[in-house]
Amino acid sequence: MKHLLSSTAFIVLNKELARQVGLKEAILLADLISKEEYFIAKGMTDGWFFNTEANIEQDTTLNPYHQRKCIRTLKNHQLIEVKRKGIPAKQYFKINQEQVLQILKNLSFKNSITINKNKEIKIINKYFKKPTIQEVQSYCLERKNNIEPEAFWDFYESKDWFVGKSKMKCWKSAVRNWERGDKKKPKTMSKIDAQLNEYLKGKEYL
Numbered sequence: 001m002k003h004l005l006s007s008t009a010f011i012v013l014n015k016e017l018a019r020q021v022g023l024k025e026a027i028l029l030a031d032l033i034s035k036e037e038y039f040i041a042k043g044m045t046d047g048w049f050f051n052t053e054a055n056i057e058q059d060t061t062l063n064p065y066h067q068r069k070c071i072r073t074l075k076n077h078q079l080i081e082v083k084r085k086g087i088p089a090k091q092y093f094k095i096n097q098e099q100v101l102q103i104l105k106n107l108s109f110k111n112s113i114t115i116n117k118n119k120e121i122k123i124i125n126k127y128f129k130k131p132t133i134q135e136v137q138s139y140c141l142e143r144k145n146n147i148e149p150e151a152f153w154d155f156y157e158s159k160d161w162f163v164g165k166s167k168m169k170c171w172k173s174a175v176r177n178w179e180r181g182d183k184k185k186p187k188t189m190s191k192i193d194a195q196l197n198e199y200l201k202g203k204e205y206l
Contacts (some may be wrong), residue, residue: 011060020103021077024062028070029079029100031060043085048083050090098167130161131171138173145179152178 011030018026028148032051038204053064062070074080081094135148152175161168168174 005053014104017100017103021073021079022070024066025070025073027060028056028062028067029074029095031056032080032093033095033100034059036093047094049094050086050092052091101167136171139175143175143179145175147175147178149166 011027013026013030017029021029035051036044036047036049044094053067056067057063071080071082075082079096081096083092084090085092089205131153133149133153136153140147140149140152155172156162156168156174161171163174
């Protein structure tokens with residue numbers, strides 16, 4: 001998300017996003033993403049950051065009435081979460097990174113515009129990068145878990161690296177979960193081993 005931001009001199013917009021949610025809503029979302037990155041740089045780790053109506057109006061020219069309308073629309077599209085907390089109460093926001101990227105992921109750079117001038121924008125999911133088969137193989141060897149890396153990779157590749165309805169955040173955690181599930185599976189006995197087992201059982205009765 002970091003590369004979706006503008007400098008402080010102008011606001012970066014995305015045509016497709018504006019079509020999806022509205023021009024004013026796209027402006028507000030761009031400003032909130034910029035504020036999120038500011039707090040990340042300051043050490044914020046849980047995704048929640050505060051912003052005031054006065055500060056938003058100064059940065060976007062959107063008055064409080066339009067801000068509230070835009071916030072409702074962005075919430076309805078599940079692009080942001082909002083809550084009030086603290087004394088005195090402040091309005092906190094959280095960007096739904098996956099939902100924003102879901103809208104933007106198929107766009108080319110030429111579909112992105114700025115109010116000031118054209119600017120190249122790269123769309124990067126900072127929370128997840130798809131592993132290579134070699135990386136999965138290396139990690140499985142490191143853990144000595146006997147998982148078939150190709151089977152693991154093919155399985156999640158077929159699901160576009162989603163776990164349920166959510167985009168995967170850590171493939172190594174998925175390997176460990178796969179590992180635990182593999183240990184719960186009953187071990188099948190080969191035909192020869194089964195015959196040998198029956199032979200040994202029979203010897204006990206002789």
